[in-house]
Amino acid sequence: MKLTVNGETHEVDVEEDMPLLWVLRDELGITGPKYGCGLARCGSCTVHIDGLAVRSCSIRAGQVNGNVTTIEALGTPDAHHAVQEAWIETQVAQCGYCQSGQIMSAAAFLTINPDPSDEEIDHAMSANLCRCGTYPRIRKAVRLAAAKLKEA
Amino acid sequence: MALAVDIARRTFLVGSLAVSGGVVFGIYKYKSPMNNPLEDDLGEGEAALTPYVRLDAAGVTLITPRTDLGQGAYSIQAAMIAEELDIELDQVRVDPGPPDAIYYNTALAREAAPFRATDDSFAAETVRSTLDAVMKFVGMQITGGSTTVPDGFVKLRIAGAVARETLKAAAAKKARVPVRELKTTRGAVELPDGTTIGYGELAEGAAKIRPVTNVKLRDPSQWRLLGKPMRRHDIVAKSTGTQDYGIDQRLDGMLHAAVRINPHQGAGVKSHDASAAEKMRGVLKVLPVTGGFGVIADNTWRAIKAAEAIEVEWEEAAYPAEMDGHWEALAASFNKAHLDKLARDDGDVDKALDAAESIHEAEYRAPYLAHAPMEPINATVLVGEDGVDVWTATQIPRFVEQNVARIAGVDIKKVRVHVLMAGGSFGHRLEDEVVKQATELAVQLKGTPIKLTYSREEDMIHDFPRQIAMGRMRGAVKDGHVDSYDLGITMPSVISSQMGRQGFSVPGPDSVITSGAWDQPYNIPNYRMSGYRAPELAPVSSWRSVGASTNGFFHDCFLDELIHEAGADPLEERLRLMWHEPSRKTLEAVGEMSGWGSPMEAGRGRGVAFCLSFGTPVAEVVEVTDTGHGIRIDKVYVAAEVGRVVDPVNFENLVQGGVIWALGHAMNCEITYSGGRAQQTNFHQHEGMRLYQCPEIIVRGLENGEHVRGIGEPPVPPAAPALANAIFAATGKRIREMPFNKHISFV
Numbered sequence: 001m002k003l004t005v006n007g008e009t010h011e012v013d014v015e016e017d018m019p020l021l022w023v024l025r026d027e028l029g030i031t032g033p034k035y036g037c038g039l040a041r042c043g044s045c046t047v048h049i050d051g052l053a054v055r056s057c058s059i060r061a062g063q064v065n066g067n068v069t070t071i072e073a074l075g076t077p078d079a080h081h082a083v084q085e086a087w088i089e090t091q092v093a094q095c096g097y098c099q100s101g102q103i104m105s106a107a108a109f110l111t112i113n114p115d116p117s118d119e120e121i122d123h124a125m126s127a128n129l130c131r132c133g134t135y136p137r138i139r140k141a142v143r144l145a146a147a148k149l150k151e152a
Numbered sequence: 153m154a155l156a157v158d159i160a161r162r163t164f165l166v167g168s169l170a171v172s173g174g175v176v177f178g179i180y181k182y183k184s185p186m187n188n189p190l191e192d193d194l195g196e197g198e199a200a201l202t203p204y205v206r207l208d209a210a211g212v213t214l215i216t217p218r219t220d221l222g223q224g225a226y227s228i229q230a231a232m233i234a235e236e237l238d239i240e241l242d243q244v245r246v247d248p249g250p251p252d253a254i255y256y257n258t259a260l261a262r263e264a265a266p267f268r269a270t271d272d273s274f275a276a277e278t279v280r281s282t283l284d285a286v287m288k289f290v291g292m293q294i295t296g297g298s299t300t301v302p303d304g305f306v307k308l309r310i311a312g313a314v315a316r317e318t319l320k321a322a323a324a325k326k327a328r329v330p331v332r333e334l335k336t337t338r339g340a341v342e343l344p345d346g347t348t349i350g351y352g353e354l355a356e357g358a359a360k361i362r363p364v365t366n367v368k369l370r371d372p373s374q375w376r377l378l379g380k381p382m383r384r385h386d387i388v389a390k391s392t393g394t395q396d397y398g399i400d401q402r403l404d405g406m407l408h409a410a411v412r413i414n415p416h417q418g419a420g421v422k423s424h425d426a427s428a429a430e431k432m433r434g435v436l437k438v439l440p441v442t443g444g445f446g447v448i449a450d451n452t453w454r455a456i457k458a459a460e461a462i463e464v465e466w467e468e469a470a471y472p473a474e475m476d477g478h479w480e481a482l483a484a485s486f487n488k489a490h491l492d493k494l495a496r497d498d499g500d501v502d503k504a505l506d507a508a509e510s511i512h513e514a515e516y517r518a519p520y521l522a523h524a525p526m527e528p529i530n531a532t533v534l535v536g537e538d539g540v541d542v543w544t545a546t547q548i549p550r551f552v553e554q555n556v557a558r559i560a561g562v563d564i565k566k567v568r569v570h571v572l573m574a575g576g577s578f579g580h581r582l583e584d585e586v587v588k589q590a591t592e593l594a595v596q597l598k599g600t601p602i603k604l605t606y607s608r609e610e611d612m613i614h615d616f617p618r619q620i621a622m623g624r625m626r627g628a629v630k631d632g633h634v635d636s637y638d639l640g641i642t643m644p645s646v647i648s649s650q651m652g653r654q655g656f657s658v659p660g661p662d663s664v665i666t667s668g669a670w671d672q673p674y675n676i677p678n679y680r681m682s683g684y685r686a687p688e689l690a691p692v693s694s695w696r697s698v699g700a701s702t703n704g705f706f707h708d709c710f711l712d713e714l715i716h717e718a719g720a721d722p723l724e725e726r727l728r729l730m731w732h733e734p735s736r737k738t739l740e741a742v743g744e745m746s747g748w749g750s751p752m753e754a755g756r757g758r759g760v761a762f763c764l765s766f767g768t769p770v771a772e773v774v775e776v777t778d779t780g781h782g783i784r785i786d787k788v789y790v791a792a793e794v795g796r797v798v799d800p801v802n803f804e805n806l807v808q809g810g811v812i813w814a815l816g817h818a819m820n821c822e823i824t825y826s827g828g829r830a831q832q833t834n835f836h837q838h839e840g841m842r843l844y845q846c847p848e849i850i851v852r853g854l855e856n857g858e859h860v861r862g863i864g865e866p867p868v869p870p871a872a873p874a875l876a877n878a879i880f881a882a883t884g885k886r887i888r889e890m891p892f893n894k895h896i897s898f899v
Contacts, residue, residue: 022453026408031400032393036526037608041835044526071393087391091801094809095222096390097397097526097575122844129835131526131576132222133812135846
């Protein structure tokens, strides 16, 4: 089957029901999306499909019918996306393992809702688990990212 | 800084050793030489100035042997070296280095000593330094016990200073200028005429002279980095998806593995049928490992699916199949036969209780809990012709080395452990079952790198959880004050379970059983603390704040009950009873921060709690609202006494994270066994706190104590009791069992 990831089209020979996450990680070597639970309960594997946040552990490769974007193509270490800039300035990460997913969720959310209330931020970001407990900084970083995106 | 210089003289006698290509510098401790592990690996023109600094033409590498579990250990260790070395953090590489006995953990020995952290007496210090020597011989290069900063605070700055002064001496020789006229800045020595010589250029010269060991540590007022907000060296990688963790390891020819291990912890296999699994797509082999099976496949998901498809009849575990049996074993341990230690016995508790008008009694419980870091545990092992390579995130690299050597049947010198960044741990990576299993698989597939990744389900079912524990208390009040407090705590021994898996039997009482309770700095006239060792039940391990995670809850909540009985103010009475000044100041601080005593609307409540653990006193105030459809946690105020806040950014982040960790588990998490297996297999059954539930957390670091203390664990123990006390204040309901949602709902 064909998969378009980060602007590149790949021909992959996998089962229809292999989760997108494992196609990305083990077949294509794209390891930004992380495995955390396999049940869409933690959000570490979040990617965008046509701009919408999707838990890649719980969508089958055969169901993907759009362009997949992973954190690797959201920004780069040299040219960060506004959400990444906000994450760096706020120094959100501790272990950092969930943060690819947090950032992808935040970026998709701010596209839909560029001027969110605190309550809306809480609601939108609650599907992503962080065991280190960086929530106060995630809140701060999402607000900062919203401000940055408005300026841009 | 007299203390630092003194320690330097006692423990940092730096020697030099001629090797081919120059001279290397090693640290000699207690006058018994230890090899510098970097010597083995040095090329022409390279010097290892101390085991913490390596110089070659490519630049400066700072060796940070404590594992980064997300707490920022690499950054803060590097900063402590760089502060004295006069180099900026963006000019260095950071490398955990090879496992070696020289990186043994001094501060962990301090925590293990049977003296209160507030006890600076001669006897206490003597025993602590004896333990220090013991730890050196065992060579425990362990990350844990909130010790990374206390352990490195003097040691790493001295390493930086020795390297700096030796480089200056080399520059003086090279430029024919007196040393006193030289300055160091940004990784270079500056000559009087303003020209600079980079440290890299001085490596060869520095290798040929005697190291300068007569160094003085700078006064904190001169610090450039420490005590100020710093950018973590991994922050960009961790914000761009480019940080590699163990699970991201990729090697040429690598195969993926998953395991299916007996969920009845520690038991074996009766019979199995792997024929269906073996036929699945991508599966190369199903192989035996201790306690179960490993599947080798070309993709992690295929390996996990096939592991689930193995049909197995398991043997039963040795511990009780149902929770009732676990609680009964605990309840039956409050007696002389199980007394592990009478840890404290002030006044005459029996006499006081006999004389009391009424005795207040309670029983408290805390369940097993999973560590469940976001990154499931994993290890990559390659058994090659010339030894074994292991890539994994571990807190115990030296044990890993030994275990891998034994399983692979090779000399320990042929085992190379590459310590990788951990996606969280919370104590999980103080165990190395996953490495043992990966090695068992790799031995059967020599020459092929095998990456074993646990599914979340295997990770949660096979966690060695936080200990189950029970407290029984009696107490009495007199004249409006707390007069007697008799606390018995029972739990299985965490140390015995954990060290038992490494082949050690640890004699004597287990300090974990009473930690966070026996050593609280209160002067209660009649005050007794008994630790009872319950029989071994499900295997348990260290979980963020270890014994104090249960005992802090027991001790503080019952104290709160007694204060209520006495009709006293919860904060005022704690302050009245507290004798240790730095601890007292944490309570005063949270009182002031939270506006303690100011009126609250109906349905709202505030609770205070205090716990001294790992030498760090922490006081917390939690504010809650009873919304009518559940408790909402509104705000948390934290004051922590750490002697010195060396890394303010990570300090705040770790305190907030510790509070969220503690509150989330207290709200809704437990591991229960039924039919001998853990019933919780994933985050939907062991959820913790979600962002919408997260209170505002206001943090203050205090610097009144003499010792520099860690902060990874100490914010955990007071959070759950502060929440329970706040719920009592708001609703009148005492919650004496974790998780609290068994008794009350949360929003």
